[in-house]
Amino acid sequence: MPVEEKSLQDLVAEKLGKKEVSNMREDSGTTKYLIHAKIEASGVVERPDVVGAIFGQTEGLLGSDLDLRELLKSGRIGRIKVEINSSQGKSTGTITIPSSLDRVETAIIAASLETIDRVGPCEATIKVERIEDVRDIKRKFVVERAKELLGAFEEAATETQEITEKVMESVRVEEISEYEGLPAGPGVKDSDAIIIVEGRADVLNLLRAGIKNAIGIEGTSVPKAVIDLTKDKTVTAFVDSDRGGDLILKELLQVAEIDFVARPPPGRSVEELSKKEIIKALRNKVPVEIAAAEYRAKPAPVQPAETGNGELQELENMANKLRGTLKAQLLNEKLELMEEIQVRELKEHLSQAQNVKAVVFDGVITQELAELAAGRGVQYLVGMRSRVESVPPNLRVLTLDDLRRIKHQR
Numbered sequence: 001m002p003v004e005e006k007s008l009q010d011l012v013a014e015k016l017g018k019k020e021v022s023n024m025r026e027d028s029g030t031t032k033y034l035i036h037a038k039i040e041a042s043g044v045v046e047r048p049d050v051v052g053a054i055f056g057q058t059e060g061l062l063g064s065d066l067d068l069r070e071l072l073k074s075g076r077i078g079r080i081k082v083e084i085n086s087s088q089g090k091s092t093g094t095i096t097i098p099s100s101l102d103r104v105e106t107a108i109i110a111a112s113l114e115t116i117d118r119v120g121p122c123e124a125t126i127k128v129e130r131i132e133d134v135r136d137i138k139r140k141f142v143v144e145r146a147k148e149l150l151g152a153f154e155e156a157a158t159e160t161q162e163i164t165e166k167v168m169e170s171v172r173v174e175e176i177s178e179y180e181g182l183p184a185g186p187g188v189k190d191s192d193a194i195i196i197v198e199g200r201a202d203v204l205n206l207l208r209a210g211i212k213n214a215i216g217i218e219g220t221s222v223p224k225a226v227i228d229l230t231k232d233k234t235v236t237a238f239v240d241s242d243r244g245g246d247l248i249l250k251e252l253l254q255v256a257e258i259d260f261v262a263r264p265p266p267g268r269s270v271e272e273l274s275k276k277e278i279i280k281a282l283r284n285k286v287p288v289e290i291a292a293a294e295y296r297a298k299p300a301p302v303q304p305a306e307t308g309n310g311e312l313q314e315l316e317n318m319a320n321k322l323r324g325t326l327k328a329q330l331l332n333e334k335l336e337l338m339e340e341i342q343v344r345e346l347k348e349h350l351s352q353a354q355n356v357k358a359v360v361f362d363g364v365i366t367q368e369l370a371e372l373a374a375g376r377g378v379q380y381l382v383g384m385r386s387r388v389e390s391v392p393p394n395l396r397v398l399t400l401d402d403l404r405r406i407k408h409q410r
Contacts, residue, residue, distance in 0.1 A: 043089065051080055077097060077098070182215055183200035198217065199271075230257040237261050264281055315360060327341065328360070329360045330359055350369075350378075383399060
């Protein structure tokens with residue numbers, strides 16, 4: 001038997017646990033069908049008796065082309081396997097005959113077995129139970145094995161994708177450089193056009209999209225290096241669609257020479273946009289004249305009378321300490337620390353906390369978080385940025401930039 005065929009059958013036997021596969025090992029790899037029959041004899045008989053009866057009583061029955069002895073010699077019929085047991089003067093057992101004939105010829109051979117009426121000196125009956133297509137076993141194995149291989153392939157593909165993403169992320173981090181101490185893409189110095197964004201995360205996200213001429217101003221105060229850059233280059237301001245972005249854009253319009261303005265969709269920040277969204281936002285940029293006119297057309301927000309300036313100063317100090325830590329603090333009525341947690345755990349802890357007056361955290365204030373805080377009786381919700389469209393009653397939503405602006409106005 002070829003090594004390859006035996007190996008396949010071993011795998012089939014291991015996966016499917018088919019008893020018939022062990023029979024196949026004893027025969028040619030060309031076996032197509034297995035004839036399964038049951039035998040009952042009214043006396044004690046043994047295997048040689050049954051095999052002799054099969055050959056003897058079918059001899060000449062089907063002609064020379066289907067003579068079992070000749071078929072056995074040519075390998076078209078495999079070794080006949082008989083398992084028989086005797087008990088209380090009777091014998092019962094099974095007969096298995098491998099066949100490499102076609103379906104019709106195999107069925108004829110199977111039917112001829114039922115003509116046998118004696119085994120040795122005993123009366124006997126043989127009943128064919130079924131003809132099994134051996135190739136079905138192999139097909140089942142192929143299907144199951146293919147599933148395993150496909151699963152392993154997909155897992156490897158996922159790992160490959162993760163590796164690719166890690167390599168690309170590493171390349172992006174290596175590509176980010178500095179210009180006068182500010183985070184910038186490698187093309188800022190030599191490019192005829194630049195894009196001004198708010199910070200390092202925005203520069204990285206633009207690098208991810210293949211844009212290498214972005215520079216971050218890192219705050220609401222526009223650095224002199226950026227102001228000088230805008231004098232000789234075509235400049236696009238690409239800032240977040242929140243209050244912090246509005247403040248930065250207002251200052252840019254006052255101190256720098258801006259040519260175009262691009263903004264993300266409402267409530268979105270540049271650092272969270274996909275490559276497609278970044279390209280779309282930049283394509284939809286508008287000339288600075290139009291952006292300035294739209295900005296001036298907005299009514300100035302009415303600022304409520306500031307109360308508790310000491311509290312706001314304390315909240316600003318806490319926010320400054322938390323910046324870059326990805327942590328959150330829950331404060332009591334006296335603005336004393338009740339609990340410090342990771343930002344990702346904030347919603348869970350806040351939903352169970354009692355008597356929390358203020359929440360200060362290093363993250364973005366969302367509408368969902370603002371509503372949760374208002375529902376728990378929180379008076380101050382302080383974060384690094386805000387995407388809140390509608391501030392719930394009795395809650396003050398403040399960013400670090402808001403607290404700094406309020407301090408300067410006092």
